[in-house]
Amino acid sequence: xxxxxxxKMMFSAQLKxxxxxxxxxxxxIFFPVILMVIFMVIFGGDSNDEFQTEVAVVSEGSNQxxxxxxxxxxxxxxxxxxxxxxxxxxxxxxxxxxGEVDAAIVLPKTAEDTSLKLVVxxxxxxxxxxxxISGILDQFIQQANLAAAGVTPTYKLxxxxxxxxTNELDYTDFLLTGMIALAIAQGGLFGMVDMVEMxxxxxxxxxxxxxxxxxxxxxxxxxxxxxxxxxQIVLLSLIGVLIFGAHLYIDFLSLVTxxxxxxxxxxxxxxxxxxxxxTTEAYMGVANITSFLMMxxxxxxxxxxxMPEWIQPVSSILPLTYFAEGLRDSMVYQTGITTSSFWIGIxxxxxxxxxxxxxxxxxxxNKSIVATR
Numbered sequence: 001x002x003x004x005x006x007x008k009m010m011f012s013a014q015l016k017x018x019x020x021x022x023x024x025x026x027x028x029i030f031f032p033v034i035l036m037v038i039f040m041v042i043f044g045g046d047s048n049d050e051f052q053t054e055v056a057v058v059s060e061g062s063n064q065x066x067x068x069x070x071x072x073x074x075x076x077x078x079x080x081x082x083x084x085x086x087x088x089x090x091x092x093x094x095x096x097x098x099g100e101v102d103a104a105i106v107l108p109k110t111a112e113d114t115s116l117k118l119v120v121x122x123x124x125x126x127x128x129x130x131x132x133i134s135g136i137l138d139q140f141i142q143q144a145n146l147a148a149a150g151v152t153p154t155y156k157l158x159x160x161x162x163x164x165x166t167n168e169l170d171y172t173d174f175l176l177t178g179m180i181a182l183a184i185a186q187g188g189l190f191g192m193v194d195m196v197e198m199x200x201x202x203x204x205x206x207x208x209x210x211x212x213x214x215x216x217x218x219x220x221x222x223x224x225x226x227x228x229x230x231x232q233i234v235l236l237s238l239i240g241v242l243i244f245g246a247h248l249y250i251d252f253l254s255l256v257t258x259x260x261x262x263x264x265x266x267x268x269x270x271x272x273x274x275x276x277x278x279t280t281e282a283y284m285g286v287a288n289i290t291s292f293l294m295m296x297x298x299x300x301x302x303x304x305x306x307m308p309e310w311i312q313p314v315s316s317i318l319p320l321t322y323f324a325e326g327l328r329d330s331m332v333y334q335t336g337i338t339t340s341s342f343w344i345g346i347x348x349x350x351x352x353x354x355x356x357x358x359x360x361x362x363x364x365x366n367k368s369i370v371a372t373r
Contacts, residue, residue, distance in 0.1 A: 003216060010220035017194050018224060029232055032183035039175055039301060040244045052078050053133055056095050056104040059086035066107035078136060096121050103133045173247055173332050176240035178300035181324035183232040188266025189287045191225055195274040196283045229263045251330045254337040258326035261346055265319060265353025272360035294320040319352040
């Protein structure tokens with residue numbers, strides 16, 4: 001009972017200190033919410049829509065070939081033709097230059113002409129939409145050639161995607177789980193800033209001179225930060241599901257596993273940073289650099305596979321990479337605890353946390369950095 005009362009008092013004190021620490025609240029909750037809203041508004045709204053591009057069709061001379069090609073193009077659902085009838089080349093060029101259409105397709109001038117011309121905007125020449133239109137038109141021409149020669153295709157491509165999960169992951173789900181991982185990581189990285197102030201003011205040294213148990217002090221701090229992280233998960237999940245239509249299929253066993261070990265590890269990294277930071281400003285500087293490095297290299301906003309190859313090895317050693325993947329496995333795929341990749345990721349997260357805690361503890365024992373007040 002005595003230990004429980006001591007725990008309650010210390011938990012209350014830790015909670016009050018955290019509530020007063022506005023930077024921890026901003027970086028831990030409000031900053032991830034702002035980022036998630038911005039990214040979902042920009043990239044998440046049309047993630048489930050089928051691809052369709054708008055083009056202009058130019059016919060500078062009506063003939064049998066151009067009419068046949070135009071009729072077949074109108075049957076392609078991915079090509080949206082701006083006007084029902086072909087327009088002049090000058091008009092189509094103006095539309096491309098002004099960005100009103102993604103490209104212009106010039107039909108053959110005569111029945112004997114065998115070439116189609118694709119006109120695109122120079123600024124978007126290497127863009128995804130332009131490349132897609134080029135590929136679609138190339139495939140269309142191949143089919144038209146086979147049809148004109150009366151050849152029946154011998155080979156065909158069948159496309160199938162497989163996954164160990166029964167659930168599909170779209171960008172909204174991907175971003176939501178990434179932002180939850182980022183919020184918990186930042187809560188650990190920035191949440192230990194009060195340790196710097198306590199050490200600088202000599203509060204930790206005075207606490208050790210009292211009957212209070214340091215183990216209970218650490219436990220109360222850990223429980224309070226876990227509560228902080230639960231708030232982050234609930235708040236971000238509600239925003240993602242209710243406002244942006246994200247889908248969650250939670251496997252609670254794997255979620256609890258990755259959440260507890262991940263949150264503890266990032267708290268340990270924050271503890272490590274606090275062990276060598278003599279001022280709050282120094283702590284926030286190191287925590288900011290660490291946070292931004294992991295934020296953009298750990299697959300929070302975009303899949304790691306889309307990054308340059310030379311930078312992907314860096315991503316593979318960062319703990320946030322495996323924490324985000326673990327949360328996706330447990331909150332969307334429901335495959336977490338049954339896969340070896342999940343446990344390999346958990347092992348790397350735990351290794352980061354254990355090393356950070358051990359090094360931080362050694363630095364805290366170094367009298368040269370302990371305040372003498």
